[in-house]
Amino acid sequence: MAIQAIIFDAYGTLFDVYSIAALAEKRFPGQGDALATLWRDKQIEYTRLRTMCSMYKPFWEVTQDALVFSCKKLGLALDFDAQHALMAQYAKLPPFPENLSVLEQLRVQGFKLAILSNGNPQMLEAVVKAAGLQATFQHLLSVDSVRKFKTAPEAYQLGTDMFGIPAKNILFVSSNCWDVCGAAWFGYTTFWVNRAGAPLEELGVAPHAEGRSLTDLLAFAALDRGAS
Amino acid sequence: MAIQAIIFDAYGTLFDVYSIAALAEKRFPGQGDALATLWRDKQIEYTRLRTMCSMYKPFWEVTQDALVFSCKKLGLALDFDAQHALMAQYAKLPPFPENLSVLEQLRVQGFKLAILSNGNPQMLEAVVKAAGLQATFQHLLSVDSVRKFKTAPEAYQLGTDMFGIPAKNILFVSSNCWDVCGAAWFGYTTFWVNRAGAPLEELGVAPHAEGRSLTDLLAFAALDRGAS
Numbered sequence: 410m411a412i413q414a415i416i417f418d419a420y421g422t423l424f425d426v427y428s429i430a431a432l433a434e435k436r437f438p439g440q441g442d443a444l445a446t447l448w449r450d451k452q453i454e455y456t457r458l459r460t461m462c463s464m465y466k467p468f469w470e471v472t473q474d475a476l477v478f479s480c481k482k483l484g485l486a487l488d489f490d491a492q493h494a495l496m497a498q499y500a501k502l503p504p505f506p507e508n509l510s511v512l513e514q515l516r517v518q519g520f521k522l523a524i525l526s527n528g529n530p531q532m533l534e535a536v537v538k539a540a541g542l543q544a545t546f547q548h549l550l551s552v553d554s555v556r557k558f559k560t561a562p563e564a565y566q567l568g569t570d571m572f573g574i575p576a577k578n579i580l581f582v583s584s585n586c587w588d589v590c591g592a593a594w595f596g597y598t599t600f601w602v603n604r605a606g607a608p609l610e611e612l613g614v615a616p617h618a619e620g621r622s623l624t625d626l627l628a629f630a631a632l633d634r635g636a637s
Numbered sequence: 638m639a640i641q642a643i644i645f646d647a648y649g650t651l652f653d654v655y656s657i658a659a660l661a662e663k664r665f666p667g668q669g670d671a672l673a674t675l676w677r678d679k680q681i682e683y684t685r686l687r688t689m690c691s692m693y694k695p696f697w698e699v700t701q702d703a704l705v706f707s708c709k710k711l712g713l714a715l716d717f718d719a720q721h722a723l724m725a726q727y728a729k730l731p732p733f734p735e736n737l738s739v740l741e742q743l744r745v746q747g748f749k750l751a752i753l754s755n756g757n758p759q760m761l762e763a764v765v766k767a768a769g770l771q772a773t774f775q776h777l778l779s780v781d782s783v784r785k786f787k788t789a790p791e792a793y794q795l796g797t798d799m800f801g802i803p804a805k806n807i808l809f810v811s812s813n814c815w816d817v818c819g820a821a822w823f824g825y826t827t828f829w830v831n832r833a834g835a836p837l838e839e840l841g842v843a844p845h846a847e848g849r850s851l852t853d854l855l856a857f858a859a860l861d862r863g864a865s
Contacts, residue, residue, distance in 0.1 A: 454815070455838075455839070455840065457686075457689065458685075458788055458815055458818065458819065458840065459840070460689055461685065461688055461689060461788045461819070462788050462789075462790065462819055462822045462823075464822060464840075464841075466841075474839035474840070474841075475839065477839050478836060478839040481836035482835065482836055560686055560689045560690050561689050562690065562691075587682070587686055590686065591686065591689070591690055594690045594692060595690075608706060608709035608710055610683075610706060611683070611702035611703070611706040612683065612686065612687075612692075612702070613692075613694075613702075
């Protein structure tokens, strides 16, 4: 396959978006999981509606809008303090435990690494810095420059443009199945980090490989190195 | 406002997509509501992903894909017979009880009426016929002709192109808040049939009016007639 570079999705893949449930639970006892889930669903829904209608707005603001809606929907009183605390937590979402070691091994093996995210540059830099990953990635690519969220092809094209490598020689890694499908449609070789053991989306397209955590990516990458 | 024509969304607005829960419950006891809800969510999600990636496929097929995924996700064994029965039900979803009378009154008042739907022509004609609404609408507009689902502007433009009337002089009616928002972004005057009493989506746009059933639309239309 001759994979030369690996591009990672950020939210959900490298950083645990549902970890926010613990803080949400403290603020709204009994509703933490419900809020974390609805918040994430709405955030993604809003990116798609805005992209289809050319009504782009930075992901940080979309995330805030989704939080406001979710609290209204669940009947939770979101005061300024709670909103500020939850958004502040979003700026420093923790990486999944295995990520740091896996990323370091991939880097040492000579793969070029990048992030391609819906997040706007400022929030992306903040979350990467909070995780101590500043030196890991050659590029932090944000859809902000094309003002279209994933799964718009223009968003995925940021990766091929930046590396100057054909999409099939780049491995696109995401835990979001819809993101993997969008990347596969675009032409990337794809790896689905299927943390929840979810069924594949019925979109007529499948990832090239799948694992349960980022650790499984190491075996896939080693296989490729062996073959090339 | 001088509303001259009224365009209705079909699924969820005129026809009750969640009515399928009763049949789903018979097939999968205890899971009817969960299946109806997930099925609908996935159906809409797939329309958006396919639209963003230019991977259009008729709504009937997308609906079937969403059913297959939803059953896998919920761990329900969807055999050929159950799939056939649920899809057959989708082809003849019942209209909400107030609809027939409201539509007839609007027609008598001289409004031009149309449907603008994600549904492909064949399924749209089937559901309209099953409800005895063949004579009610001047046009059944399907996004199939532009191969993009709502909320793509090209989909909404089918209405203005067909009537040859500016969007603001057409009332767009939907029970799906995201659909109302997309229509408002496009320029239509909009009415949200908020059957569930849901909060407004946080998209920076709002419907011109809102009601709890299609009956509330009569008062809004009468007001407009009085004003014009």
